[in-house]
Amino acid sequence: MNPLAPSNESPSPSGPPPDRPRTLLSGRGDPFLSRVEGETGANISACYQCERCTNACPVSQYMDIKPHQVIRHVQLGWREALLSSTTVWVCLSCEMCSTYCPNEVSVAAVISFLRNMAFHSSIAPREKLLAVFHQTFLDQLRKFGRVNEFWLMEAFNRHLPILKEKIRAGTLPEELRLGWDLWRKGKLHLIPRRSKAIAEIRAVYRRQRGEVAP
Amino acid sequence: MKLSFYPGCSLDGMARDYARSITAVFQHLEIGLVELEDWTCCGATAAHSLDEMMAAALPARNLALAEKLGLDLVSPCANCFNRLRFSRKLLREKMVDVPWQVSGELEVHDMTRFLAEPALIKRIEQRLVRPLAGLRVVCYYGCQMVRPPRITGYTDFENPQTLDRLAAALGAEVRDWSYKGTCCGASIGIGRKDIQDTLTGRLLDKARQAGAEAIVVSCPLCQANLDIIQRRSKGMVIPVFYFTELMRLAFEGGERAGVWFKQHFADPLPLLEGKGLL
Numbered sequence: 024m025n026p027l028a029p030s031n032e033s034p035s036p037s038g039p040p041p042d043r044p045r046t047l048l049s050g051r052g053d054p055f056l057s058r059v060e061g062e063t064g065a066n067i068s069a070c071y072q073c074e075r076c077t078n079a080c081p082v083s084q085y086m087d088i089k090p091h092q093v094i095r096h097v098q099l100g101w102r103e104a105l106l107s108s109t110t111v112w113v114c115l116s117c118e119m120c121s122t123y124c125p126n127e128v129s130v131a132a133v134i135s136f137l138r139n140m141a142f143h144s145s146i147a148p149r150e151k152l153l154a155v156f157h158q159t160f161l162d163q164l165r166k167f168g169r170v171n172e173f174w175l176m177e178a179f180n181r182h183l184p185i186l187k188e189k190i191r192a193g194t195l196p197e198e199l200r201l202g203w204d205l206w207r208k209g210k211l212h213l214i215p216r217r218s219k220a221i222a223e224i225r226a227v228y229r230r231q232r233g234e235v236a237p
Numbered sequence: 238m239k240l241s242f243y244p245g246c247s248l249d250g251m252a253r254d255y256a257r258s259i260t261a262v263f264q265h266l267e268i269g270l271v272e273l274e275d276w277t278c279c280g281a282t283a284a285h286s287l288d289e290m291m292a293a294a295l296p297a298r299n300l301a302l303a304e305k306l307g308l309d310l311v312s313p314c315a316n317c318f319n320r321l322r323f324s325r326k327l328l329r330e331k332m333v334d335v336p337w338q339v340s341g342e343l344e345v346h347d348m349t350r351f352l353a354e355p356a357l358i359k360r361i362e363q364r365l366v367r368p369l370a371g372l373r374v375v376c377y378y379g380c381q382m383v384r385p386p387r388i389t390g391y392t393d394f395e396n397p398q399t400l401d402r403l404a405a406a407l408g409a410e411v412r413d414w415s416y417k418g419t420c421c422g423a424s425i426g427i428g429r430k431d432i433q434d435t436l437t438g439r440l441l442d443k444a445r446q447a448g449a450e451a452i453v454v455s456c457p458l459c460q461a462n463l464d465i466i467q468r469r470s471k472g473m474v475i476p477v478f479y480f481t482e483l484m485r486l487a488f489e490g491g492e493r494a495g496v497w498f499k500q501h502f503a504d505p506l507p508l509l510e511g512k513g514l515l
């Protein structure tokens with residue numbers, strides 16, 4: 024079975040757990056909990072559901088799975104629900120949750136790890152614009168070694184689905200106005216500054232992907 | 238005194254006014270800044286969001302450059318500072334494998350905390366030409382500079398004081414408020430403008446309620462976010478200053494303020510004029 028195959032058995036956030044046996048390959052159950060604990064160093068088992076993290080969070084009202092529920096979901100191995108949540112994309116990594124947790128559970132680190140995991144999974148990101156924007160940012164970084172705001176936005180809008188999405192949502196005129204205002208204020212710079220060390224950065228990217236230099 | 242300096246992409250782009258004020262202020266204080274040659278982007282929110290290994294690896298190259306210079310590193314941007322410290326922690330713990338010679342032992346300062354040390358506060362007070370008497374401000378730190386404390390090293394993360402001390406040293410009247418470290422939502426504006434506008438709007442409201450006429454920040458993303466949202470506001474705007482812009486104003490007087498602040502959307506000139514600071 025392909026561990027990354029989309030599952031239509033995702034439990035709804037408040038719904039019951041999947042009732043088929045947990046298998047190691049699909050990353051449910053204890054291996055999932057151990058993996059998240061191991062990768063993030065977060066003390067997930069220590070959570071006693073006091074909800075202080077959620078109360079400290081500035082955007083919890085926009086999340087389908089609240090920060091304290093994220094921790095519970097990890098304990099229960101509800102992987103698909105987490106990876107297809109709005110939570111992983113809406114989270115600002117502002118670290119209020121981790122800072123105020125009485126048990127020092129690094130909630131923000133867990134959500135970041137899940138966002139990484141969601142991005143590398145076959146589950147479509149719930150906030151597509153944000154996911155594509157981050158990806159575009161990294162593309163620009165790989166191209167220039169640094170990121171220039173003008174070329175970043177240009178590259179972002181060059182993705183046709185993104186442009187269509189903006190037209191559909193009616194946000195494009197406002198964005199063009201903002202671009203014009205920034206231009207008038209002299210805040211945009213058309214000539215990107217490159218770093219001469221770009222070859223080193225690209226080499227790290229290649230190694231990340233497991234490619235070996237010939 | 239000499240430091241190595243990592244400006245970061247924002248100071249190379251939208252926040253060039255911040256960069257200029259930093260250069261001026263450090264000259265006044267006679268502290269040398271050596272910009273890292275060929276520095277590269279720290280990866281910012283994007284690497285952190287999508288690829289945590291790159292988020293640890295990208296800043297490491299800049300740390301390696303600073304170690305080669307043998308000079309403590311200072312970062313003016315809250316996000317870069319956070320990413321550099323994050324990478325440094327993983328390097329120390331030998332959790333990240335990078336091709337550069339780097340130990341992670343070098344000190345990485347955020348610029349506000351470096352300048353808010355007692356000895357430098359004294360030096361700042363000695364350089365004042367035009368104290369900012371009567372200017373009522375709140376200081377806004379945002380999230381990345383102070384949290385998580387195990388990365389940033391802030392012990393007073395609930396009620397940070399570095400910007401407050403600096404603004405007070407310049408003679409400004411610093412108001413207390415409870416939103417010093419509440420996230421402004423800059424990182425989410427691209428996809429969820431509704432959330433960003435709610436968070437930013439609340440900060441501006443709370444600053445007003447605290448009796449502030451201006452906000453003092455150190456993060457280029459916070460500045461852009463709090464400033465841009467006011468670009469079409471009709472009524473009274475709340476100018477958003479980089480703390481180094483206010484330092485420069487207090488060190489040099491306001492004759493050239495029209496040039497310094499021309500990239501601000503929320504125009505600070507009427508306020509400064511009313512206070513007799515121009």
Ligand code: SF4
Binds near residue numbers: 074
């Ligand atoms: S604050 Fe900590 S202990 Fe409380 S619910 Fe959140 S993660 Fe669990």
Ligand code: SF4
Binds near residue numbers: 079083117130134
């Ligand atoms: S890091 Fe994310 S979950 Fe935690 S308080 Fe901030 S926005 Fe909420």
